[in-house]
Amino acid sequence: MSQPPGGAPSFVRAWWEALAAVAAGVAAMFAVAALGLWAAGAGGLPGGAFPSVTAATVVTAVGGTVELSGDAGVLGRTGAGIAVVPLSVTLAGAVALAVVFLRPLRHHAVTSGRALLARVARTAVLWLLALLLTGLGARHDFRINLGDSLLGDIGDVLDVAPRVGFRAALGPTLGYGLLWLLVLLAVAVAASRKTPLPSRLLRFQDPVRPVASAMVALLLGYVLLGLVAGLVTAAVRGHPGDTMAVLLLGLPNLAWLAFGLGLGGTWDGRVPGTSLGLPMPAPLTAVLREGGDRPSTLSVSSLAAHDGRAWLLVVVAAVALLAAAFLTAVRSPATTRPWEHAVQVGVASAVTLFVIGTLTRISARFGLSILGITDMSAFGGEVALRPHLLTLMGLGLLWGAVAGFAGSALSHRVRRGGLAGEAGNPGPG
Template identity: 55%
Template sequence: MNARTPSDRERAGGERTVARHGWAQALVTVLGGLLAMAVVAVLGLWAAGADGLPDGGFAPVVAATLVAAVGGTLELSGSAGDLADTQAGLTVIPLSVTLTGALVFAWGFLRPLRHRAVAGAAELAGWAARVAALWLLALIGLTLFARHTFDIPLGNDELAELGDLFGASPRIGFTTDVPLSVFVGMVWLAGVLVIALLVSRGAPLPGGLLRFQESVRPAAYAMVALLLACVVIGLVVALVVAAVKGHARETFAVILLGLPNLMWLALTIGLGATWNGRVEGPFGLPMPHVLDEVLRTPDISELNLRTLSEQDGRVWWLLVVDVVLLLAAAFVLAARSPARVRAWQHAVQMAVALALTVFMICLLGRLSAHYGLSVLGIGDLGGSLAGELFLRPRLWGAVGLAVPWGLVTGFLGALAARHVRRRGEVDAAGPG
């Protein structure tokens, strides 16, 4: 007796059921992502000492951190009376918060799609649109709430008296560029959802895109696994350092706000990439002390394996770690690909995927911050009232280095995976 198959009416009823509950599932996804990001941001800012901000500034700073985590733009402004001027700027993405939100959003988006082989383009678009609509409302609320103004202490009694005399008590505030931040936040969500579909082998795709999954999905999965492995290694090292050397609160601030910033930077440096940067004034980097030593010079410094190893020879271990991680990623790529894919094709896929990954790291890992106070347009009042910090990659050099790394490790990974049973292989002996 043939098994009963669902009729068109039953299938249509099932689709209506999914659609009827789609908004509730979308709400859970968005609230879950926001809550996870907020928890990480709150704990990280608390560990960094931001809980002591005056005038109820902690909550707006948390909101600003969430906006920055999805690529939003923060605008800093200052005032110091009629005779003084303040300048400030900040560009940084707290990637620990970003990564947390991306993982939760991806899980929530994929969960209703599990156990499906194929999904129509309209169905996927409708499900993504529900998540995006609620995320849009959340983004607007965050960007409007992320604004505050603080008084800046002048550092000592003489400067404070001078500030009172000239009416130059400085204040600095921050707001968000609402239209730009909302637009970039929506692009961030779209990127997260697309990557989630590419990475998950069990997520359904429209029939017209199925032919791309064998070439794209293994590479996307391997790159996400590579990035997450870097973060896990960094987490283990940070916890060991916190246990052995102390400074637990500062270490947890780095873990909860900027661990991927540090580890993905280290990944590119291990490949041979160079970053340019400079630290001036009281700024401190949420990174190992060796980076601060290299960057705290009068001129723009180069940050790479050579300059770092001059301060600490152990930096060369980054090269060894990169070799191991890239070979492992290439092996995963080959093992998840069909058996008919040739070694040179794996090499090309790995090179393209790694180049795109390094490109993304270079875009997300940039940071800059500066502030200063001047009176009557003459200089800065004291070193404690001025500072600059920036770090930016030599983008195309880093991307160019990723290509040969990907070709070599991709080919070696394919050779290592030859004896792994993969899709498309059959037993030589045939059915027995």
């Protein structure tokens, strides 16, 4: 006798599919984070901190909060803070989780809203459990070695033992992690052309799905270009370990920053005069160091002052956006008018640049003070990168609208050419 549709096998299979999606995402993030941190030299952290640092990296990759703290004894104090998203880790987990989540849906011709929400709910429950366990593992404390310096001598005499530590803030981590998952699944369902939509959402399929799919393809294409450039750099310039650390931790940070800069966006930022620890493009670090203690403005023109090839970012961004607009148009119904394409691509570009600006924001600092003596050059400074979000969104809307019109015109020409070819070919026999 066969089981009814709502029987135990269906129940077990539904939870198994949710578990597979969560496990794939978490495993991908831990693997990429561990490899990136190992390439960056974090494997030698004192006190066996590497697993905890890896867990903390995964927490920040999904928008979670990692609190840094310090204790330099009675006569000392430390101050630290960090807000940066390692987007390579984020992207790896997002792609793995989305692919496994969507795969069972592609075997269905239709789906109901209730079934889709139930699938999302099961995934969210298991995701929060995995994130809770990750957050509990993302904590560690270790002592700072002051070395042979005046600070070290004072610390030894006064028995001041500076310690720093980190721990995931579980409340914000679970909250932002859940939001991350819901946004990811919404984008995945919207961009997947093979996933059926509930009947109530079918009216959004034509205006949303083609442009969402095109924007996802644009972002992944930029990451692929950055990966090729990074591998070439590692092969030609040496130091492959450092370059691989950048690729495994922050490749989308740089690639998507390049897209925003190519469209005319600007960021304010600064880095300390000391080494960043990881190799960044020379023009980028040069611009961010120009202001000294004050923020510098990062733009295509400021980059071009150090390397004229930076103007190529404008060309690449324009071509990429035009390709996305053309892809949107050819996948949309033939009855869609050019101004509708312009609105769709313009709004999607503005939203995409808002996300890019938010995700590429960086704020990191570390300071140590003992008896009023501060040595920031030895123990770090502040790294900051803050976007002009309103400018980015406005540029995205403008560029997207122009690209939408152009992409619509190109798609109509291609379609007319295809119809003319079919009319001129009488076919066999």
